[in-house]
Amino acid sequence: xxxxxxxxTLLEIRQYSGLTNFSRRKASSISGRRRNWFFFxxxxxxxxxxxxxxxxxxxxxxxxxxxxxxxxxxSATQVAAWMAKEGGYLSKYGIEAEYIYIPAVAATQALIxxxxxxxxxxxxxxxxxxxxxxxxxxxxxxxxxxxxxxxARPEIKTPEDLKGKKLGISRFGALSETxxxxxxxxxxxxxxTDVAILQLGGLPEIITAMEKGSIEAxxxxxxxxxxxxxxxxxxxxxxxxxxxxxxxxxxxVTTRYLREHRPVVKSFVQAYAEGLHRFxxxxxxxxxxxxxYLRVDEKEMLDDAYTFFSPRLQKIPYPTLKxxxxxxxxxxxxxxxxxxxxxxSFVDLSLLQEIDQSGFFKQLWKN
Numbered sequence: 001x002x003x004x005x006x007x008x009t010l011l012e013i014r015q016y017s018g019l020t021n022f023s024r025r026k027a028s029s030i031s032g033r034r035r036n037w038f039f040f041x042x043x044x045x046x047x048x049x050x051x052x053x054x055x056x057x058x059x060x061x062x063x064x065x066x067x068x069x070x071x072x073x074x075s076a077t078q079v080a081a082w083m084a085k086e087g088g089y090l091s092k093y094g095i096e097a098e099y100i101y102i103p104a105v106a107a108t109q110a111l112i113x114x115x116x117x118x119x120x121x122x123x124x125x126x127x128x129x130x131x132x133x134x135x136x137x138x139x140x141x142x143x144x145x146x147x148x149x150x151x152a153r154p155e156i157k158t159p160e161d162l163k164g165k166k167l168g169i170s171r172f173g174a175l176s177e178t179x180x181x182x183x184x185x186x187x188x189x190x191x192x193t194d195v196a197i198l199q200l201g202g203l204p205e206i207i208t209a210m211e212k213g214s215i216e217a218x219x220x221x222x223x224x225x226x227x228x229x230x231x232x233x234x235x236x237x238x239x240x241x242x243x244x245x246x247x248x249x250x251x252x253v254t255t256r257y258l259r260e261h262r263p264v265v266k267s268f269v270q271a272y273a274e275g276l277h278r279f280x281x282x283x284x285x286x287x288x289x290x291x292x293y294l295r296v297d298e299k300e301m302l303d304d305a306y307t308f309f310s311p312r313l314q315k316i317p318y319p320t321l322k323x324x325x326x327x328x329x330x331x332x333x334x335x336x337x338x339x340x341x342x343x344x345s346f347v348d349l350s351l352l353q354e355i356d357q358s359g360f361f362k363q364l365w366k367n
Contacts, residue, residue, distance in 0.1 A: 009093055009263055064091070064095060064096035065096065065261075066096045066098070067098070067116075067264065067268070068098045068100060068116040068117055069097055069099050069100070069120060070099075070100050070107040070110050070115075070118075070119045070121075071099060071121075072103060072104055072106075072107040072120060072121040072174075073103065074101065074293070074294055075203050075221050075222070075294075076221070076223060076294065076309050077142075077143055077221060077248060079142075079293075079309065079313075080249070080275050080276050080279065080313065081120045081251070081272065083278050084272045085097055085099060087274065087278045087285070087289075089274040089275055090267075090268070090271045093270055094267060095271065102116070102119075103170060103171065103202045104125065104174035104201075105121075105129075105171050107120075107125070108121050108125045108128075108129045111136060111252060111253070111254060112134050112254065114254075117257055117264075118251055118253050118257075118265070119253075121250065121252055122248050123138065123246065123247025123250055123323060124178050124247075125173055125174060125175075126247075126250065127338075127346060128173050128331065128335075131328075131331065131335050131337055135254055136252050136254050136255070137252065137254075137255055137346065137347055138247070138251065138252050138324075138346060138347045138348070139258065139265060139349075139352070140273075140317040140318075140319070140352065141247065141250040141314060141318060141319035142251075142272070142313050142317055143248040143250075144247060144248065144314060144320040144323050145240070145244060145245055145248065146178070146182075146242070147248065148175075148176070148219055148220060148239050149225055149237060150179070150180065150183045150217060150218070150220075150237040151210065151229075152216055152233060152234050152236050153213070153216050153233060154232050154233070154234055156216050156217060156234060159187035159237065162189065162194070162195050162217055163195065164195075165195060165217065166196045166197075166198050166217075167195050167196070167215060167216065167217045168200045168205075168209050168210070169197060169198070169199055169219055170199065170202050170203055170206065170219070171201070172199050176206075176219040177199075178327070179219050179239045180219055182239060187237075200218075203221065204224055204227075206219060206220060207224050207227050207231070207233075210231070210233060211231055222301075222304055222305040222308045223290075223296055223298075223301040223305040226298075226300070226304045226305070227301060245323045245326065246323040246326050247320050247323035247326075248323075250319055251272060251317075262351075266351045266354070272317055273355070273360070273361065273364060276317060279313060283310075286306055286310075287302045287303065290305060290306070315361075315365060316361045316365075317352065319349075321347070322343075324346050328341065328343065
């Protein structure tokens with residue numbers, strides 16, 4: 001449903017429907033009493049039932065829209081979606097969400113297969129999927145720069161010491177592979193020839209493999225980078241210092257689901273924005289949320305993650321077209337089609353624009 005030229009959220013639709021249904025039923029019950037006194041009692045009972053029904057319409061629980069969201073990493077880069085749920089913002093907008101950890105590019109594959117309705121992934125996996133023909137789009141973003149570092153075992157003192165050694169990433173096609181590619185290029189190392197790249201499934205597994213000596217180096221971001229430091233690993237290269245604008249953490253959806261469930265997606269984007277606001281303004285709650293999803297008990301590691309990400313996450317969750325172009329430029333050698341596609345075709349900004357024009361973001365960050 002659309003009123004006043006813009007799509008509505010679930011909350012707006014339910015409020016409008018609740019008022020309309022109540023008005024119709026009330027008129028019907030009054031007409032019945034006028035026709036026949038015999039039905040007075042029945043009409044009174046019906047009116048009472050309708051009143052109860054209208055009350056439940058305004059409670060999100062009875063009419064909650066169920067969705068499944070896959071998040072792609074056990075990293076604080078994923079915190080925006082976690083905050084949206086744990087802060088109660090999804091419930092506020094009438095969404096009952098089940099969150100599933102699906103590592104790296106597998107989350108995008110699950111989205112395409114229809115196993116989940118939304119995915120919080122990276123622009124790298126999303127761009128690769130779209131170039132391969134997948135009908136998915138980025139509708140929101142929480143991190144528009146590449147962050148993370150390359151860590152190595154203590155005996156590796158310089159990038160050149162990695163020649164003939166193994167370096168770990170989460171999955172091929174994931175952001176960790178992009179970061180490693182930047183690192184190798186900056187230091188004149190050739191993938192495969194100089195350094196073997198191994199995919200290990202997830203970010204925590206990379207640190208575990210370094211600890212066991214299965215690999216000599218690997219990619220890490222907070223809080224996994226804090227764990228690497230505590231284990232005595234050496235930071236060889238901090239990708240974050242380059243300040244590269246890149247589409248990192250983002251929310252993606254199939255165009256079909258967006259078309260058929262637009263109010264649901266719009267409601268999610270609003271809840272997502274409120275989650276970002278809560279993260280920026282409530283350190284202690286944010287740390288508790290990260291502790292739950294990251295399965296990390298060490299307060300110091302969680303503090304480090306919050307300190308690192310709080311100034312880096314988006315306030316208003318617009319994706320970065322420049323950051324998508326950076327990804328496409330990097331893919332162009334292996335996928336020539338990447339040279340001829342516009343970054344604008346990888347996003348759908350219409351929901352964010354509607355929300356922005358309503359004054360929602362301005363009001364959210366007013367204080």
